[in-house]
Amino acid sequence: MLTRTQGDARRYATLSDPFPMWRGGVLHGARIAYETWGALNTRRDNAILLFTGLSPPAHATSSPQDPSPGWWEGMLGTGLALDSSRYYIICVNSLGSCFGSTGPASEDPATGAPYRLSFPDLSVEDIARAGYETVRSLGIERLDTVMGPSLGGMVALAYTALFPGAARRLLCISGTQAASPFAIALRSIQREAITSDPAWRGGNYPPDAPPLTGQRIARKLGTVTYRSAAEWQQRFGREPIRSDMASRDPFSSEFAVQGYLEALAQRFVRGFDANCYLYISRSMDRFELARHGAPVELFRRAGLESALVIGVVSDLLFPLAEQEAIARDLTTAGVATRFTPLPCIEGHDAFLVDLASFGRAIGGFL
Amino acid sequence: MLTRTQGDARRYATLSDPFPMWRGGVLHGARIAYETWGALNTRRDNAILLFTGLSPPAHATSSPQDPSPGWWEGMLGTGLALDSSRYYIICVNSLGSCFGSTGPASEDPATGAPYRLSFPDLSVEDIARAGYETVRSLGIERLDTVMGPSLGGMVALAYTALFPGAARRLLCISGTQAASPFAIALRSIQREAITSDPAWRGGNYPPDAPPLTGQRIARKLGTVTYRSAAEWQQRFGREPIRSDMASRDPFSSEFAVQGYLEALAQRFVRGFDANCYLYISRSMDRFELARHGAPVELFRRAGLESALVIGVVSDLLFPLAEQEAIARDLTTAGVATRFTPLPCIEGHDAFLVDLASFGRAIGGFL
Numbered sequence: 001m002l003t004r005t006q007g008d009a010r011r012y013a014t015l016s017d018p019f020p021m022w023r024g025g026v027l028h029g030a031r032i033a034y035e036t037w038g039a040l041n042t043r044r045d046n047a048i049l050l051f052t053g054l055s056p057p058a059h060a061t062s063s064p065q066d067p068s069p070g071w072w073e074g075m076l077g078t079g080l081a082l083d084s085s086r087y088y089i090i091c092v093n094s095l096g097s098c099f100g101s102t103g104p105a106s107e108d109p110a111t112g113a114p115y116r117l118s119f120p121d122l123s124v125e126d127i128a129r130a131g132y133e134t135v136r137s138l139g140i141e142r143l144d145t146v147m148g149p150s151l152g153g154m155v156a157l158a159y160t161a162l163f164p165g166a167a168r169r170l171l172c173i174s175g176t177q178a179a180s181p182f183a184i185a186l187r188s189i190q191r192e193a194i195t196s197d198p199a200w201r202g203g204n205y206p207p208d209a210p211p212l213t214g215q216r217i218a219r220k221l222g223t224v225t226y227r228s229a230a231e232w233q234q235r236f237g238r239e240p241i242r243s244d245m246a247s248r249d250p251f252s253s254e255f256a257v258q259g260y261l262e263a264l265a266q267r268f269v270r271g272f273d274a275n276c277y278l279y280i281s282r283s284m285d286r287f288e289l290a291r292h293g294a295p296v297e298l299f300r301r302a303g304l305e306s307a308l309v310i311g312v313v314s315d316l317l318f319p320l321a322e323q324e325a326i327a328r329d330l331t332t333a334g335v336a337t338r339f340t341p342l343p344c345i346e347g348h349d350a351f352l353v354d355l356a357s358f359g360r361a362i363g364g365f366l
Numbered sequence: 367m368l369t370r371t372q373g374d375a376r377r378y379a380t381l382s383d384p385f386p387m388w389r390g391g392v393l394h395g396a397r398i399a400y401e402t403w404g405a406l407n408t409r410r411d412n413a414i415l416l417f418t419g420l421s422p423p424a425h426a427t428s429s430p431q432d433p434s435p436g437w438w439e440g441m442l443g444t445g446l447a448l449d450s451s452r453y454y455i456i457c458v459n460s461l462g463s464c465f466g467s468t469g470p471a472s473e474d475p476a477t478g479a480p481y482r483l484s485f486p487d488l489s490v491e492d493i494a495r496a497g498y499e500t501v502r503s504l505g506i507e508r509l510d511t512v513m514g515p516s517l518g519g520m521v522a523l524a525y526t527a528l529f530p531g532a533a534r535r536l537l538c539i540s541g542t543q544a545a546s547p548f549a550i551a552l553r554s555i556q557r558e559a560i561t562s563d564p565a566w567r568g569g570n571y572p573p574d575a576p577p578l579t580g581q582r583i584a585r586k587l588g589t590v591t592y593r594s595a596a597e598w599q600q601r602f603g604r605e606p607i608r609s610d611m612a613s614r615d616p617f618s619s620e621f622a623v624q625g626y627l628e629a630l631a632q633r634f635v636r637g638f639d640a641n642c643y644l645y646i647s648r649s650m651d652r653f654e655l656a657r658h659g660a661p662v663e664l665f666r667r668a669g670l671e672s673a674l675v676i677g678v679v680s681d682l683l684f685p686l687a688e689q690e691a692i693a694r695d696l697t698t699a700g701v702a703t704r705f706t707p708l709p710c711i712e713g714h715d716a717f718l719v720d721l722a723s724f725g726r727a728i729g730g731f732l
Contacts, residue, residue, distance in 0.1 A: 117616050181602040181623035182595035188624050189586050191617050196579045198564060203616065213562045220555050221587065229548035229685060236547040238654065250483050250569065251557050251644055255651065257547035258554050278617055285621065288604065316682075319595060 009035045009065035010058060010093075010100050013134040022129070025120025029109045032134045033093040033100025034058045035066075037076060038084035040140070047140045048082065048366075049131055049167070050091040051148030051155040054222075054280050055272055057099035060091040074355045081363035087144065094151070095130035096122040096279045104203075104275035117203040122279040124151070124287040128158040132166060145366065147171035149351045150318065151280070154287050157326070161292040165303035170330070171365065173310045173351050173358070176322040177289040177329075183317050184285045186225050190218035191278050203275050215269040218277070220261040228314040228347035232257055295326075299333035306336040308365040310358065312350045313343050338365060375401045375431035376424060376459075376466050379500040388495070391486025395475045398500045399459040399466025400424045401432075403442060404450035406506070413506045414448065414732075415497055415533070416457040417514030417521040420588075420646050421638055423465035426457040440721045447729035453510065460517070461496035462488040462645045470569075470641035483569040488645040490517070490653040494524040498532060511732065513537035515717045516684065517646070520653050523692070527658040531669035536696070537731065539676045539717050539724070542688040543655040543695075549683050550651045552591050556584035557647055560640050569641050581635040584643065586627040594680040594713035598623055661692075665699035672702040674731040676724065678716045679709050704731060 010033045018026035035058045040047060050060060052071065061070035061077055076082040082089055093101040096119070104119040111118075135143060146167040148156045153175020160170055179187075197214030199205055239256035245263075246252065253259055289295050307330045311323030320341055327339035340361045344350035351358050376399045384392035401424045406413060416426060418437065427436035427443055442448040448455055459467040462485075470485040477484075501509060512533035514522045519541020526536055545553075563580030565571055605622035611629075612618065619625055655661050673696045677689030686707055693705035706727045710716035717724050 178604060180595055181598040181604065181621065182590070184604075184621050185586070185590050185598070185623050185627060188619065188621075189583060189590070189627075192583055192586070193559060195617050196563075196583060217555060217558055217562060217583075220551070220558070224548070224551050224555070229546055229682070232547040232551070238544060238547065238550075251561050251648060253554065255547065255550050255554075257551050261551055261555075282617060316595070 007066045009063050011035070012100065013137040015095075015102070015130055015133050019130070019133075021120045022123040022125035023121040027102060027120065030095070030102035030130070031100075032095060032102075032130050034134055035060065035063070035091050037061065037063060037089045038087050040088040040138070044140050045142065045144060045168075046086065047088045047090060047135065047138070047143050048145045048147060049135055049143050049159075050082070050089060051127065051131060051146075051152035051159075052091065052094060053148075053150035053152055054284070055097075055268070055277075057097075058091045058093040059099075060089075071352070075359060075362070081359035081366070083363070083366070087366070090135065090138070092131045092134055094127045094155070094280065096127065096276060096283065098273040098276045101130070103273070104279050105273040116275055119275070119279060122283045124154050124158050124283050125162060127151075127155045127283070128162055131155065132159065132163050135166075143167040145169040145171050147173070148175070149173035150175065150348065151284055153318075154284065157289050158287070158292075160302040160304060161289060161298040164301050168303075168305050170302075170304050170307040170335075171310075171362065172307070172323070172326055174312055174315055174318045174323065174348055175326065176318050177295055177326060178287060179285050180319070180322070183225075186221065186317065187281050187285055190221050191281055193217040193221070194274050194278060200274060205274065210269070211274050212269050215272070215274050215277070216262075216265040219265040219268045223261055223264055225317045226347055226349040228316065228345055230314060230345045231347065234345070236260065295329040296333045299330050299335055302333075302335075304330070304335045306338075308338045308340065308361065310340045310342060310351075310361055312347065313341060314345050314350070315348045317348045373432045375429050377401070378466065379503040381468070381496055381499050385496070385499075387486040388489040388491035389487040393468060393486065396461070396468035396496070397466075398461060398468075398496050400500055401426065401429070401457050403427065403429060403455045404453050406454040406504070410506050411508065411510060411534075412452065413454045413456060413501065413504070413509050414511045414513060415501055415509050415525075416442075416448070416455060417493065417497060417512075417518035417525075418457065418460060419514075419516035419518055420643075420650070421463075421634070423463075424457045424459040425465075426455075437718070441725060441728070447725035447732070449729070449732070453732070456501065456504070458497045458500050460493045460521070460646065462493065462642060462649065464639040464642045467496070469639070470645050471639040482641055485641070485645060488649045490520050490524050490649050491528060493517075493521045493649070494528055497521065498525065498529050501532075509533040511535040511537050513539070514541070515539035516541065516714065517650055519684075520650065523655050524653070524658075526668040526670060527655060527664040530667050534669075534671050536668075536670050536673040536701075537676075537728065538673070538689070538692055540678060540681055540684045540689065540714055541692065542684050543661055543692060544653060545651050546685070546688070549591075552587065552683065553647050553651055556587050557644050559583040559587070560644060566640060571640065576635070577640050578635050581638070581640050581643070582628075582631040585631040585634045589627055589630050591683045592713055592715040594682065594711055596680060596711045597713065600711070602626065661695040662699045665696050665701055668699075668701075670696070670701045672704075674704045674706065674727065676706045676708060676717075676727055678713065679707060680711050680716070681714045683714045
């Protein structure tokens with residue numbers, strides 16, 4: 001779905017066939033798109049697996065093969081917090097997404113048509129397993145670190161629970177062991193905005209006529225939940241909307257913050273498939289680490305040597321208490337754990353914005 | 367719009383004709399629905415004017431004429447915080463609403479058809495002026511107290527700015543001098559859910575086919591912003607939805623919190639006109655007390671003897687800092703002001719839920 005004019009650094013891992021889905025069903029001929037930076041050492045023990053949030057592709061940062069900026073540009077590279085001169089860093093596009101990995105927008109080999117809603121139920125556990133198989137396909141037995149922000153943090157937790165011994169260290173950023181009812185409410189309203197758009201057509205929209213209105217509303221609400229009131233007070237206050245974005249439609253946008261939401265939403269909906277959004281969003285509501293056992297027991301048998309858990313005080317969607325609980329359970333399980341609550345004002349998305357604070361915490365741990 | 371099987375306690379005040387709207391335009395033959403409790407004393411100085419939040423009618427509490435429960439049942443009555451044995455309490459249905467007061471769903475006398483979007487721009491100031499005229503129509507020169515929660519708190523502030531000397535005391539609950547960009551974002555997404563519903567038809571929906579889907583989404587999001595994450599963690603946790611509310615539709619609700627939102631939304635959209643919602647919601651975004659002058663100067667010349675400002679620590683939509691700012695400006699202006707931050711976990715709606723805490727604060731002041 002993402003058009004690249006400047007090359008493509010993606011590689012593809014073929015998943016086991018059939019690939020068993022955690023809630024039932026299987027995939028045939030599924031694959032994962034990933035990118036790598038740095039080099040695997042001879043002992044094959046310097047690999048970091050990076051899972052993403054809900055929407056990014058595997059392109060975490062620019063490279064000679066793809067010089068376009070990545071979603072974590074500035075965090076990853078030679079001499080940066082995720083130092084590609086020391087580590088072999090693998091970023092995967094999540095199973096269920098639409099940037100090269102198999103998902104609801106992919107072709108079902110059984111029919112030759114896109115899966116759409118015939119794609120089996122997607123779970124955070126499936127995203128973890130697909131990442132695990134990607135790592136194994138690269139000849140890596142044990143990761144130095146499994147990590148991720150947001151959804152990626154949930155996936156990293158699932159990874160340690162499902163594959164004991166598969167990672168030496170855990171780095172969980174703004175993640176949770178289970179979504180709160182508040183987060184579920186906010187995400188389910190986003191999904192309802194999409195499924196209520198007549199253009200969604202029960203998931204059977206033509207590729208050139210997706211449910212853009214519902215997707216725009218969903219993304220705007222998503223953006224609100226990813227940031228914070230304090231940040232917007234600083235950035236926008238009550239500034240009026242830029243005159244070229246104003247309209248004479250009834251109830252059109254009047255404030256700068258509305259223009260910002262609109263611009264972000266327009267950019268997003270052009271790139272992201274609506275059904276993929278629905279599947280991944282729901283997987284976040286459903287995830288519950290405790291389904292696999294008591295978290296302390298899971299962490300005890302995960303074979304982790306150490307862990308870093310980062311949270312942000314202004315995070316509405318994954319509140320700090322949830323990261324605190326992860327760190328507490330890791331500590332109780334005997335894992336040497338550092339808990340770093342950051343005072344950033346950018347909310348859940350702070351890991352994308354305050355690279356200095358996050359870079360210090362991550363670089364210091366690694 | 368509200369059907370009452372058990373009588374109707376509403377009375378009506380006729381507004382000046384023409385009634386000038388603050389942003390331009392006039393209304394002809396406009397009226398305000400209100401209810402009263404208690405008796406006006408001979409000095410006519412024991413009246414309390416109560417403005418409501420976005421959606422309630424004038425029926426704040428039950429009475430012999432209308433024994434159905436009101437929106438603030440338990441707060442108002444003989445011996446209660448708003449003591450009708452001491453005070454003459456007037457609650458108005460806001461101008462622009464649809465429970466008896468003139469609004470976009472009312473008939474335009476010039477055409478005989480509903481105003482719909484031909485209703486002039488509505489401002490918080492217009493709601494204040496309509497309340498003021500209602501009070502004057504009852505032969506009251508000066509209120510003991512002007513008060514309101516949420517939107518009602520904004521209206522009460524506008525009242526003191528527009529009508530110096532018209533109230534001896536101010537009681538502002540979970541209000542603000544100006545909406546934050548965060549609140550604007552959350553409300554504008556609600557409006558967009560309604561205006562994006564094809565059934566809205568540019569405001570020209572038939573009375574029996576309103577834009578229910580958009581209204582339901584809007585109300586769900588509204589409800590999220592009125593409560594708090596901590597409350598829902600306590601109430602719902604990750605409980606599944608009640609089996610009779612579950613559905614086999616793709617992406618249907620799975621958690622109890624989703625069922626709660628759906629039930630509230632269904633109840634709301636049957637009663638509230640979509641265009642009225644749009645008008646009142648936008649008036650809240652636009653309100654800015656400072657348009658009338660520096661707040662400290664406004665409060666200085668408002669003729670207030672004292673004020674109580676209440677806020678709630680868990681309020682997302684009208685955060686505590688905004689009530690703190692009101693209290694600070696009142697104090698600077700020389701008004702004897704009590705600022706009461708309440709530790710309730712119910713968020714913005716706490717005034718409807720935690721009657722004990724609010725009752726103590728309000729009763730203590732009055």
